[in-house]
Amino acid sequence: MGDFVEDRWEWKLSWRRDFFDHEVEMVADFLAEIDSGHIHQSSRDVLWWKPDPNGLFSTKSAYKVLQEAHNNDSEDNALKIMWKLKIPPRASAFSWRLLKNRLPTRDNLRKRQVTLPSYSCPLCDHEEESINHLMFNCSKTRSLWWEPMRWVNRVGPLSIDPKNHFLQFSQWNSQTCTINRWEFLWIALSLSIWHHRNGMIFKNQPFIPEKVMDDALFHSCLKHLTPLNAIDLRLAPFDSLVQDALWRVLEIMKRDAEKDPQTNPNALHARRLINQVDRKLVKQTVMTSVYGVTYIGARDQIKRRLKERCAIEDDVELFAASCYAARTTLTALEEMFEAARSIMSWLGDCAKVIASTNQAVQWITPLGLPVVQPYRQFGRHLIKTSLQILTLQRETNKVMVKRQRTAFPPNFVHSLDGSHMMMTTVACKKAGLNFAGVHDSYWTHACDVDEMNRILREKFVELYDAPILENLLESFQKTFPALNFPPLPERGDFDLQEVLESTYFFN
């Protein structure tokens, strides 16, 4: 540990392993802290109870410490973040119970004198079941939390205290994501662990970690599809999203397989993999794509799937093939998102063309409502009076070019959403249904929900069956005959009729 050098203690510490980047600062703090204490060669070590100024232990001071630890900040922070999330009440109630240790785990039942044949963890049967063990430390669940870390190529120890675990898990990754994806995933995963644990105890179902992860991803992934702000992603039910990715992966592989294996090593991989590629192989990568899965994360996922089915015996070959499959899947996903992006950037480009001639962007919604974007620059007017000079701010005739451009794509999409809601309202009234709505939430009486679901899907298809972008371009050309607009992005091949059958289109 160290030696006395000329009456001064010098620490000589050796470490069991190298530090992770995020630990370096902690180590520096630790070294500074142990260095700040003075160690004297002549005086003996004594035990000192810090919470009491006289250094002696008392139950009163211990009680105080425990109480402070109980009301600590991390719990408040975790709960504060959690209550702000837009998640179903069922999920927030569950997370509250989890963070406050209010779930009926076996240790909690024992504390309430409930007699059970066994109090040990139903998953591993090794330790008493507590919330910390069940969720974060059990051999069956621990690796479930490591897996998402691997998607983004991150390693490190996680706390087993629920509040700290939640903060650690979500904050480590919060820099890369703006819309609380990791918080959603944390809640979805813990909820899924709890459901599967209950399924095991009460319905005798097996606890399969992969199934737990799949369920968690499925629920948290649905949550993310809307904020992606991508017109055609929003239409596609989750299943056809995976289907679309799979179809694109196969297309790329077919192309590669025809190449000459002598000059192109991908040809070999493509030929070997083409019969192996199915929904299961690409599904996880598609679902994790919203978390910004890295190439390495995707490669590991695919490698594990391939290993499970013993598709390729040779380890080196397996690795190379996984690399190829991961690259192909990410390219396919990129293509899919590109389609949505190209529409958005086309809308922005058109707005820029209009605004740069100092005109406000205007259009007519499919229902015939004219819309004009009001964004104009402010100018100052000085008014001299006999007493003082007043400064007034008022709009000038100059449009704000940047604002006109950035605001147009979302405004246009909102105007389509508004049209959809109005069409649904009218149709519901005709069908004799009560209807209320705000932005994108539709309400009716519980007994009429199925009927409303049918109507809003029909109206959606009706609305988007029209050549919306073509009509927009035509109206731009009519309103601004002197301007040149960029060509329309290519139309996708999504079959709009699928919306009528889709479960998750609107839910």
Ligand SMILES: [Zn+2]
């Ligand atoms: Zn266990």
